[in-house]
Amino acid sequence: MEVLNVNNLSKVYRGKVPYKALNNISFSIEDGEFVGIMGPSGSGKTTLLNMISTVDKPTSGEITINGKNPSKLNGDELALFRRRELGFVFQDFNLIDTLTLGENIILPLTLDGVDDKIQINELKRIADILGIEKIINKRTFEVSGGQSQRAAIARAVIHKPKLLLADEPTGNLDSKAAEDVMELFQKINEEEKVTTVMVTHDPVSASYCKRILFIKDGQIYNEIYKDGTNRDFYEDIIDVLAMIGGRKL
Numbered sequence: 001m002e003v004l005n006v007n008n009l010s011k012v013y014r015g016k017v018p019y020k021a022l023n024n025i026s027f028s029i030e031d032g033e034f035v036g037i038m039g040p041s042g043s044g045k046t047t048l049l050n051m052i053s054t055v056d057k058p059t060s061g062e063i064t065i066n067g068k069n070p071s072k073l074n075g076d077e078l079a080l081f082r083r084r085e086l087g088f089v090f091q092d093f094n095l096i097d098t099l100t101l102g103e104n105i106i107l108p109l110t111l112d113g114v115d116d117k118i119q120i121n122e123l124k125r126i127a128d129i130l131g132i133e134k135i136i137n138k139r140t141f142e143v144s145g146g147q148s149q150r151a152a153i154a155r156a157v158i159h160k161p162k163l164l165l166a167d168e169p170t171g172n173l174d175s176k177a178a179e180d181v182m183e184l185f186q187k188i189n190e191e192e193k194v195t196t197v198m199v200t201h202d203p204v205s206a207s208y209c210k211r212i213l214f215i216k217d218g219q220i221y222n223e224i225y226k227d228g229t230n231r232d233f234y235e236d237i238i239d240v241l242a243m244i245g246g247r248k249l
């Protein structure tokens with residue numbers, strides 16, 4: 001089944017000089033996929049993620065998530081849709097410093113009025129899966145970046161979203177912490193079957209995905225599927241990045 005469909009999507013930023021950041025992009029993502037989005041700086045990756053995450057609206061074309069077109073929902077419906085069907089992981093974790101990690105993790109359930117006992121059970125379940133039982137009573141300043149990102153992943157998936165969206169989730173981590181975090185994304189994808197779309201500049205992080213879409217100048221430049229080890233996929237990714245060129249990758 002298709003979880004995400006992007007059909008002829010274009011985005012023009014209005015300004016003194018209008019800028020077409022996305023130019024007729026089409027692709028779809030099936031249930032259970034783990035897709036990376038890569039491309040040179042300024043190629044339109046964040047713009048695409050903002051359209052998918054319903055933060056911003058397309059200029060033309062359509063996006064459907066789980067069969068629904070978010071741009072047809074009104075404000076309240078959209079808020080519910082985002083809270084129930086989507087999960088977000090950001091580069092800078094976006095955790096609330098005054099809450100414990102556990103309180104941060106259950107926030108989506110608290111906001112949704114879920115019964116306290118269920119919240120506690122779900123927190124135990126997800127903390128166990130992600131191996132963060134020992135830190136759920138700590139606050140952000142007491143843990144490392146990698147541990148914060150683990151908690152942010154737990155928060156993003158505790159409500160079992162249809163689609164998990166991640167924007168440079170390893171961008172603020174050293175390479176060891178980045179690999180640990182990517183192993184968790186892989187685990188969540190494989191064991192919890194969470195469909196995941198991740199924007200990244202980092203070819204090592206990208207090698208954990210099953211498919212990579214490469215974007216250049218607002219258009220799909222290429223796509224590759226993993227058909228071997230992460231190491232083999234890493235080599236394939238490097239090859240495409242070398243062909244794309246462009247500014248900073």
Ligand SMILES: Nc1ncnc2c1ncn2[C@@H]1O[C@H](COP(=O)(O)OP(=O)(O)OP(=O)(O)O)[C@@H](O)[C@H]1O
Nearest residue numbers: 013015019021039040041042043044045046047048
């Ligand atoms: N709000 C905006 N108004 C005008 N132009 C914008 C706006 N947001 C982005 N752009 C332009 O659209 C293009 C695509 O930007 P976008 O942020 O999607 O690229 P990106 O691939 O995510 O880049 P990076 O890897 O550097 O984050 C860029 O040329 C950018 O300058």
